[in-house]
Amino acid sequence: MGGDEWDDILYESDCFCNLLSLPELEKKLDINFICDFFLEALQLIADKSNPLIPDTQTEKADPSQIMILQTVLHLIENFGEKIIVNIDIIKISLFLNNMLMSKDEEILTLSLTLLAALLSGVVEIKKEEEIIIYDLLDRLNELKSHSNTQIIQTATDLYDKIYKRDGWTSEKLHQEKKFHFSESDETFKNIMKDIQDPLLPVRAHGLISIRRLVLSKDPYFYKNVDAILELLENQCYDDDDYIYLGAIAAFSAIGDVLIDKALPLLGQILLNNSPNKKRPSELRLKISEAIQKIALRLGELLPHHVSKFFGFLFVGLRDSDPLIIASCLSIIAQLCRQLEDTGIGPYLEEVLLAVMNILRLPHPDVNVHRAAIIVLNDILGGVGCSVSVIAHHLRPIYEQLVVLRESHPDDLCRLHAEATILNLTLLMKQLLTPDDQD
Incomplete structure (x- = not known):
């Protein structure tokens, strides 16, 4: 021009x-x-x-x-x-x-x-x-x-x-119902009809309406929550981007108000061995992101709900599908960063053992080892006063990291292993050198 x-x-x-x-x-x-x-x-x-x-x-x-x-x-x-x-x-x-x-x-x-x-x-x-x-x-x-x-x-x-x-954002607004959605039975019936419509734009509109219904805490949502969740679960396996992403967004919104119902279902979809046939990796990635956002928005309430996350995450870590393992590791890394030493304590040793088992075995997908080392680094970087709980694991962790640093075929894995060794060295010094008390 x-x-x-x-x-x-x-x-x-x-x-x-x-x-x-x-x-x-x-x-x-x-x-x-x-x-x-x-x-x-x-x-x-x-x-x-x-x-x-x-x-x-x-x-x-x-x-x-x-x-x-x-x-x-x-x-x-x-x-x-x-x-x-x-x-x-x-x-x-x-x-x-x-x-x-x-x-x-x-x-x-x-x-x-x-x-x-x-x-x-x-x-x-x-x-x-x-x-x-x-x-x-x-x-x-x-x-x-x-x-x-x-x-x-x-x-x-x-x-x-x-x-x-x-x-x-205003914390005051979190406790006030500012957004109003139509409260008629007829409107709710129309939304449910839209979600099941064969035409894509109509279904997409229905999913957006469901999300607004959830966020407005409409009483008709609570009356019909099980039926809504069942419909949303089916929509998550749709081949169209707008539909399955809209369903995941609605699930994420429900996770903010009814985490006990939404999170187990999201975990079930994440671990499903027969997800969206055209894009299994994309679906699992988006579900993983939705779960991480739910954790992020929980903020200070996360420690009270963390058991709900680990309930399906430990199952996923034992799966044979590398996509499922990598997704679960990514969510665990997010939880470690948020909770640090305050809430992961009861699961600290079990997470470490699971991660070490993954790192000891060769894996066809390098992303699994990358994610496992990152989780290990996050744990060691934020373990704080719980270091005594895992003291007997530090030596085998160090030895495994040295093996990865020296012989792993992936450059990023070797780099992450080196960074994790540095964190581990600081932890070992903290354990062996008592604090000076003046």
Whole structure:
């Protein structure tokens, strides 16, 4: 694109936004009109960014798209606070989920700018909106390896902000029912009918409605929870992305309000030996991510529910399928990082023995050994005052790590083994050298 053409696009965009910003016009403009216009523009960008829509992923935006991008940026600059306060946060977050998959740096920059505005504290994120925000963690994590350093930095900052719940959520809202879904039996029947409809868009809409029903704590959800869970379990094995991902998202939402019912079923799907035939690895990966997000959102309540996780994780570690073993190890690593020395204690020795058994045997899938070493490193890095519980295991652990460091065929396994040996050395010093008491 030539410089003159670029200047023309920017000029046209500036003219339009300056027109909207005129005091005499701004007073007459309904904020709902601006919000609707903003959402329409985002829809165009999100559609262009969606990798599931053919011919939309290009390295560079076309002139019309650049004008839309510039217009949206101007709207954020001039009406940002008004838009954020008056717009549907869930809808924006769903658009962002698509936009953050774009290859175009302009779209990524816009997406990160908009997400930063959402998390700025101008508007309190409600409980039913938090789960959608958490869904963006995977997208932000992928951007940490982007070639653009500014995108890496911004994505990292936003990832940390979401992960640490830093200034964008109100604990008071966790205890208040702010979101209202229709409470008629007829509406519930229609949702259940939608979920079983043969048409894909209708089923997808039904799954979104179920998720909202759950987050709104609608009484009809609690009356029919078993029937809903059975339907969602069946939808998890659907071949279509939108359907099985929508079902997993609904499961994840139920995990926040009824963990006793949702988590065992998610664990059962994870361990199922005959999952989605077309994409067994993708399904297990998404189920694993959903379980990790449930653990993350439990926060300080995780120690009270940790037994529910290990109930199926220990079964998975003994499975013959490398995908199941790697997924279970990934979840255990997440639990270790969250719990450190406070909640994993009762399971510490059993986890260590299971991991060591995996590392002693050759495995056709190198990811299993990688995940096992990472779990071992997380355990040794956060074991704290429970070190005496595993003191008699430290020598065989050290010897096995040395073998892996010296002879494992995978470079990453050898590197992780070396890092874990360093953690183990510090632990052994802590055990052998008593603290000075002044």
